[in-house]
Amino acid sequence: ELNVLNRNDELSEDWQLPMVMLYTLRNNKVSKILLIPEYSDVYDAYWTPGAENPRKTDNLFTHSRHALRSAVSVKQYDFMMEKYYGFWEGKYDVFEEVMGDDFVFFVPGNSSLAGCYQGYNGYLEFRNKLLGMTGDKYQLMIEAFAASDTDVFVLEHIYQNTIYNDTPADVYVLMHFVIEDGMIKRANDFPVDAAEYEKFYGQSQKKGDAMLAANC
Numbered sequence: 001e002l003n004v005l006n007r008n009d010e011l012s013e014d015w016q017l018p019m020v021m022l023y024t025l026r027n028n029k030v031s032k033i034l035l036i037p038e039y040s041d042v043y044d045a046y047w048t049p050g051a052e053n054p055r056k057t058d059n060l061f062t063h064s065r066h067a068l069r070s071a072v073s074v075k076q077y078d079f080m081m082e083k084y085y086g087f088w089e090g091k092y093d094v095f096e097e098v099m100g101d102d103f104v105f106f107v108p109g110n111s112s113l114a115g116c117y118q119g120y121n122g123y124l125e126f127r128n129k130l131l132g133m134t135g136d137k138y139q140l141m142i143e144a145f146a147a148s149d150t151d152v153f154v155l156e157h158i159y160q161n162t163i164y165n166d167t168p169a170d171v172y173v174l175m176h177f178v179i180e181d182g183m184i185k186r187a188n189d190f191p192v193d194a195a196e197y198e199k200f201y202g203q204s205q206k207k208g209d210a211m212l213a214a215n216c
Helices: 040-046 074-088 092-098 119-133 194-201 207-214
Strands: 002-007 010-026 029-037 104-107 115-118 134-147 151-162 169-180 183-191
Touching: 010 040, 010 169, 029 040, 074 092, 074 134, 074 151, 074 169, 092 119, 092 183, 104 119, 115 119, 119 134, 169 194, 183 194
Parallel strands: 104 183
Antiparallel strands: 002 010, 010 029, 104 115, 134 151, 151 169, 169 183
């Protein structure tokens, strides 16, 4: 969802709040709705009286609104699943050919993994940081997938332990890939439950990380 909101004390200022609504269905009825803000810093600031928009000058709607007929893209599904299958086969460089120097990998929040990673080397930096804290168990599964001609959303189910906690845990993240001309321009990696995510991976002790992520 691409939401534009203002606040009753600042009617002249519009806030852009991209969100993902994740619906769980049981017996043809909605049993759970999760609202997942893509930019948690903006979302938190909006609901904090007197707080300023940390991304006031940014356009958070990467592309214009899509017609519903483009809500499902077989082309981008095949494109992205090819990359995931390569990842599962241990071919981690499968992403290298589709990530240019302008590629951005963004992890919001204040976890030890949070930050703004630039280019394919930035993606490798994130992967190495994640693997450096992973224990002897790591499995990535896909729970849900949605794709348009320019945007791909993948709900990842990660089952792993860490060097700090030997007990494996289920971690859910929502990946938002922005695709242009056969290249991945951006990947937002935002946790379904930010509090549990930061508890599991630990909070960043570097004050600069939050500032870096806020400028991503």
